[in-house]
Amino acid sequence: MNYDYLTSTVKVSVPTFSESKTEPGTVFFNIQLEARDNKWYIEKRFSEFDQLFNGLKNAYHSLPTIPKKSFLFKMTEKDLDTRRIGLEDFLRKIVVRNDLMNSELVKQFLQLDKNAS
Numbered sequence: 001m002n003y004d005y006l007t008s009t010v011k012v013s014v015p016t017f018s019e020s021k022t023e024p025g026t027v028f029f030n031i032q033l034e035a036r037d038n039k040w041y042i043e044k045r046f047s048e049f050d051q052l053f054n055g056l057k058n059a060y061h062s063l064p065t066i067p068k069k070s071f072l073f074k075m076t077e078k079d080l081d082t083r084r085i086g087l088e089d090f091l092r093k094i095v096v097r098n099d100l101m102n103s104e105l106v107k108q109f110l111q112l113d114k115n116a117s
Contacts, residue, residue: 010035010095010116014088017080018043027080029087035116042111049087055105064093 011034020026028043046069053066067086070079094100095110107113 010101010110010112012088012091012095012110014084014091017084025074027075029084031091031110033110033115035112038115040111040115044109046083046087048109049090052105052109053090056100056103060100060103064090066090 013032014029015032016030017027018030020028026045028045029049031042031044033040033042046067049066050069053063057063065086067083067090070083075083091110094106100106101112
């Protein structure tokens with residue numbers, strides 16, 4: 001069954017981030033999604049957000065921005081929380097745009113076909 005991206009609302013938040021237990025220094029942003037009666041959670045690294053943004057920027061105009069890359073070896077909790085807020089803002093601006101919600105890149109990133117149908 002195909003998910004009806006045009007008439008359904010997807011709610012998204014990035015309430016937390018966590019350091020990988022198997023890869024010290026690697027941070028995952030924990031994304032909570034809800035569509036219809038389904039709720040699911042996914043984890044993404046900043047580099048995955050960056051890949052999504054770069055994959056979309058050539059095909060879509062007026063994209064929301066993502067936080068800037070940091071070249072610091074280890075970001076502080078405050079830096080990570082600022083980044084979390086920026087990534088949540090990015091996703092919330094994505095999910096209200098029909099053109100972006102119909103993008104295969106967005107569907108795959110948010111695991112919509114698997115969880116929202």
